[in-house]
Amino acid sequence: MKLGKEISTIRKEYGMTQEAFGQLFHVTRQTVSNWENEKSYPDLQTLVEMSNHFGTSLDTLLKEDEHMIQAIDKERHVGKRLIKGILAVICTIAIVCAAYYGYWYYQRTSFEQQFQNALQSYGFSQKIITDENGNNIAAGYYVAQDGNIEYSVLPPDFPALLSFQTKIPDDAKFIIANCKDGANTLRLRCSPAYSRENKQDDITFNDAQITLTLDKGLKENSDKTYSPILFPEYTLDENGAPYAGHLDNDTRAVYDSMKTDVQKAATTVQTMLEDFYA
Numbered sequence: 001m002k003l004g005k006e007i008s009t010i011r012k013e014y015g016m017t018q019e020a021f022g023q024l025f026h027v028t029r030q031t032v033s034n035w036e037n038e039k040s041y042p043d044l045q046t047l048v049e050m051s052n053h054f055g056t057s058l059d060t061l062l063k064e065d066e067h068m069i070q071a072i073d074k075e076r077h078v079g080k081r082l083i084k085g086i087l088a089v090i091c092t093i094a095i096v097c098a099a100y101y102g103y104w105y106y107q108r109t110s111f112e113q114q115f116q117n118a119l120q121s122y123g124f125s126q127k128i129i130t131d132e133n134g135n136n137i138a139a140g141y142y143v144a145q146d147g148n149i150e151y152s153v154l155p156p157d158f159p160a161l162l163s164f165q166t167k168i169p170d171d172a173k174f175i176i177a178n179c180k181d182g183a184n185t186l187r188l189r190c191s192p193a194y195s196r197e198n199k200q201d202d203i204t205f206n207d208a209q210i211t212l213t214l215d216k217g218l219k220e221n222s223d224k225t226y227s228p229i230l231f232p233e234y235t236l237d238e239n240g241a242p243y244a245g246h247l248d249n250d251t252r253a254v255y256d257s258m259k260t261d262v263q264k265a266a267t268t269v270q271t272m273l274e275d276f277y278a
Contacts, residue, residue: 002038003035003038003041004035004036004037004038005036007032007035007036007042007050008036010050010054010056011032011036014054017029018032018033018036019032024049024053025042025046025049025050027042027046100164101161103166104161104166107158107166107167108158108166111158111168112158114275114276115155115276117275118272118275118276119142119153121275122144122151122272122275123144124142124143124144124151124153125142125143125144126140126141126142127141127142127143127152140154140155141153141154141155142154142155146268147261148179148180148181148258148261149177149178149179149180149261149264149265149268150177150178150180151175151176151177151178151265151268151269151272152175152176152177152178153174153175153176153272153276154174156168156169156172156173157172168277170191170192171191173191173192173273173276173277174189174190174191174273175189175190175191175269175272175273175276176188176189176190176269177190177265177266177268177269178215179258179261179262179265181254181257181258183216184214184215184216184254185214185215185216186212186213186214186215186251186254186255186258186262187212187213187214187215188210188211188212188236188240188262188265188266188269189210189211189213190208190209190210190266190269190270190272190273191208191209191273192208192209192273192277193207193208193209207238207270208238208269208270208273208274209235210235210236210237210238210240210266210269210270211233211234211235211236212233212234212235212236212242212251212255212262213230213231213232213233213234214230214231214250214251214254214255215228215229215230215231216229216230216231216250231248231250231251232248232251234246234247234251236262236266238266238267238270239263239266239267240259240262240263240264240265240266240267241263242255
């Protein structure tokens with residue numbers, strides 16, 4: 001007996017209309033009519049529900065209906081292939097995510113260890129600034145003193161996991177050296193330098209760039225706040241000498257009085273930059 005006739009026989013045996021039968025399986029009367037006339041077939045889940053509800057085995061429902069058996073078999077195989085495909089995609093994504101996380105974690109821990117080693121090597125200690133009441137108002141950067149030279153470095157934040165970056169951005173890499181002589185301070189800033197032949201060329205790393213600024217302390221503003229008295233910024237060569245000798249008179253006078261310290265600081269900050277960030 002075909003499936004459609006089997007469904008019709010079961011329905012009639014229980015004295016049910018097509019509408020009442022359809023309500024049992026959450027379908028319309030027209031759908032039941034299509035099943036009985038073999039214009040369409042119930043899905044496998046509905047067949048199982050029929051079997052359970054009326055106490056009829058699937059074998060009885062499907063007996064001699066080769067077309068329905070083939071359709072169910074095809075549906076089952078398609079379902080298996082779909083599940084296998086989905087599992088394969090999920091596994092691939094999981095492997096890629098795990099590999100990326102492992103690489104990101106390795107890069108982060110390697111950088112943190114390198115940074116800590118450099119801090120210890122140069123004798124840096126964390127500097128904490130307090131207000132007049134002794135409350136901490138700033139912390140995070142580290143300083144190391146060498147005679148008249150104070151070196152400082154600020155630990156950069158490693159890129160977040162979902163930023164898909166595994167390197168510290170170059171604009172976060174810098175070392176500061178303050179050469180002090182009384183009220184005057186010459187501030188050296190060492191950071192990665194770049195060069196390119198023309199606008200079409202890629203920017204390439206070219207050792208380090210050292211800049212020099214004269215800091216003559218703070219001045220009081222009209223609103224009773226204070227701001228640093230800074231002079232123009234100049235570029236130094238790798239030996240701590242100003243390029244082409246260009247310095248304003250005030251900066252030149254302080255530079256000449258602290259030339260030995262400036263040259264020493266210029267050499268040291270380049271080495272520090274490499275040790276902290278290479």
